[in-house]
Amino acid sequence: MEKLRFGLVLMVLCLSTSLVKGGDPTVTFEWKVTYGTISPLGVPQQVILINDKFPGPVINGTSNNNIVVNVFNQLDEPFLFTWNGIQQRKNSWQEGTLGTNCPIPPGGNFTYHFQVKDQIGTFFYYPTTALHRAAGGYGGLSVHSRALIPIPFDINPADEFFVLVSDWYTKSHTQLRKFLDSGRSMGRPDGVIINGKGGNGDGKDEPMFSMTPGKTYRYRFCNAGNKDSINVRIQGHTMKLVEIEGSHVVQNMYDSLDIHLGQCVSVLVTADKDPKDYLLVASTRFTKEPHTATSIIRYTNGKGPASPELPKAPIGWAWSLNQxxxxxxNLTASAARPNPQGSYHYGQINITRTIKLVNTAGTVDGKLRYAFNGISHVNPTTPIKLAEYYGVEDKVFKYDLMKDEYEPPAGKAEEKITLAPNVVKVIYRNYVEIIFENHEKSVQSFHLAGYSFFAVAIEPGKWTPEKRKNYNLLDAVSRNTIQVYPNSWAAIMTTLDNAGLWNLRSNSLERQYLGQQLYFSALSPKRDLKDEYNMPDNDVLCGIIKDMPLPKPYSV
Incomplete structure (x- = not known):
């Protein structure tokens, strides 16, 4: 019996370590995902909790750490997490979208294994199934520099605080889903919350953060919301911006910062004001009636409440564009590796393909849908990644239904929208230019999984090849999300050097659910472990491949 038990333990350890790089430290978590009743906006409602917490636990890691998260789904619906901004080299198996993974069934569990390889920065995780993000289930994820990599700060922060801001609905995620499934919109959010709470600025809440006079602190902000851009600011204090989504940046000072859907930044704040309470303020942007939430920052020896007068948010999107x-x-700072960030001369690489994505909207059978270039994505019952691995693509989806160039119909003509899995085949390691063109009156935000890209331009109007002369080809920030202002365009550039299947999606929950997303399939020319890992032994199987024999695994 003892020999059998030892053999089982050894087998489990081997399976776990086979999916992460040996020699680097492993950080392990065990999460129970449940429902609970709390009142983020003063109204009791059902919220998704992780280990009885909302927001969920912060994952604190260091560059090259292996992250192991064992998730037990105790909801009554299938469930998945995604790790927003974590590149997961060669490992889209852990991406946690319905195109890459079968969801964890109710009562089931799945263990995510991934490495934060050569990354630093501020990120977050959230659910990708149904409309679960509207019910919570999200949390912060920070990756620190290794000890041998110098941090480009004048002073080491005394502490750091994760600040997850979000617009919020008091309606349940099931009710919101019924709206969308019936062809209606989700409507406007009911308020804003900061770390799961919706302070109203009266100064009567318990302090959320504490600072010692004379010391400097790092605040990590992420917009984990559903629909709106959010502006953040701190009474009486300026913020020194030091990092955006994994890149050290030139350290400018700001009175406030616009954080668009899905985006993360980190700032340094020094406690150099009169010792009392101050309010951290978060308010929606580009809405007719902005929602605002506050949280209290208390100086440790503070005497006196915060002023009831809140610092005002900026007006208009032109201000945001200038920001x-x-x-x-920051071209003089080291990245996660001991070499300067600026050594990657992205502006000197020849573009091999240009893809222009126009975000479009229309109706199909009388129901609202969103699309890229007229294709509104539908998740097949067999995840796209599994269909590719098992060689049954032709039974599940078709590649390249979407054209690289697209012009929506002029005037009030009804746009034709096709419902289908939207899978774009790309050549592994090609250097591509992606244009996002927004013909609508609202600000949009998009995320590309699996890669960092260079955000080289945002401008009003329509994109043309002549616009390339306005690109920042020297020190554009390497990041993973990009906003696009009304009737404007944005350009990004990236090398598709991460083999696998990677999601490009609208960060708007409504738009994402109703089809405004696609998948890039960057297939390795050969089944080689140097390019991509094998399917994990613990992967959940579903659809037509559930009972099929395993394919021949990749080899070195």
């Missing part, structure tokens, strides 16, 4: 233009990559 974007002020963001610059």
């Amino acid at each position: 974007f233009r002020s963001f610059r990559w």
Whole structure:
């Protein structure tokens, strides 16, 4: 019996370590995902909790750490997490979208294994199934520099605080889903919350953060919301921007920062004001009636409440565009590796393919749908990644239904929208230019999984090849999300050097659910472990491949 038990333990350890790089430290978590009743906006409602917490636990890691998260799904629906901004080299198996993974069934569990390889920065995780993100289930994920890599700060922060801001609905995620499934919109959110709470600025809440006079602190902000851009600011204090989504940036000072859907930044704040309470303020942007939430920052020897007068948010999206233009990559700082970030001369690489994505909307059978270039994505019952691995693509989806160039119909003509899995085949390691063109009156935000890209331009109007002369080809920030202002375009550039299947999606929950997403399939020319890992032994199987024999695994 003892020999059998030892053999089982050894086998489990081997399976676990086979999916992560040996020699680097492993950080392990065990999460139970449940429902609970709390009142983020003063109204009791059902919220998704992780280990009885909302937001969920912060994952604190260091560059090259192996992250192991054992998830027990105790909801009544299938469930998945995604790790927003973590590149997961060669490992889209852990991406946690319905195109890459079968969801964890109710009562089941799945263990995610991934490595934060050569990454630093501020990120977050959230659910990708149904409309679960509207019910919570999200949390922060920070990756620190290794000890041998110098941090480009004048002073080491005394502490750091994760600040997850989000617009919020008091309606349940099931009710919101019924709206969308019936052809209606989700409507406007009901308020804003900061770390799961919706302070109203009266100064009567318990302090959320504490600072010692004279010391400097790092605040990591992420917009984990559903629909709106959010502006953050701190009464009486300026913020020194030091990092955006994994890149050290030129350290400019800001009174406030616009954080668009899915985006993360980190700032340094020094406690150099009169010792009392101050309010951290978060409010929605580009909405007719902005929602605002506050949380209290208390000086440890503070005497006196915060002023009831809140610092005002900026007005208009032109201000936000100018702020974007002020963001610059810090070319003198080290990255997660001991070499300067600026050694990657992205502006000197020849573009091999240009893909222009126009975000479009229309109706199919009388129901609202969103699309890229007229294709509204539908998740097949067999995940795309599994269909590719098992060689049954032709039974599940078709590649390249979407054209690289697209022009929506002029005037009030009804746009034709096709419902289908939207899978774009790309050549592994090609250097591509992606244009996002927004013909609508609202600000949009998009995320590319599996890669960092260079956000080289945002401008009003329509994109043309002549616009390339306005690109920032020297110090554009390397990041993973990009906003696009009304009737404007944005350009990004990236090398598709991460083999696998990777999701490009709208960060708007409504748009994402109703089809505004696609998958890039960057297939390795040969089944080689140097390019991509094998399917994990613990992967959940579903659809037509569930009972099929395993394919021949990749080899070195």
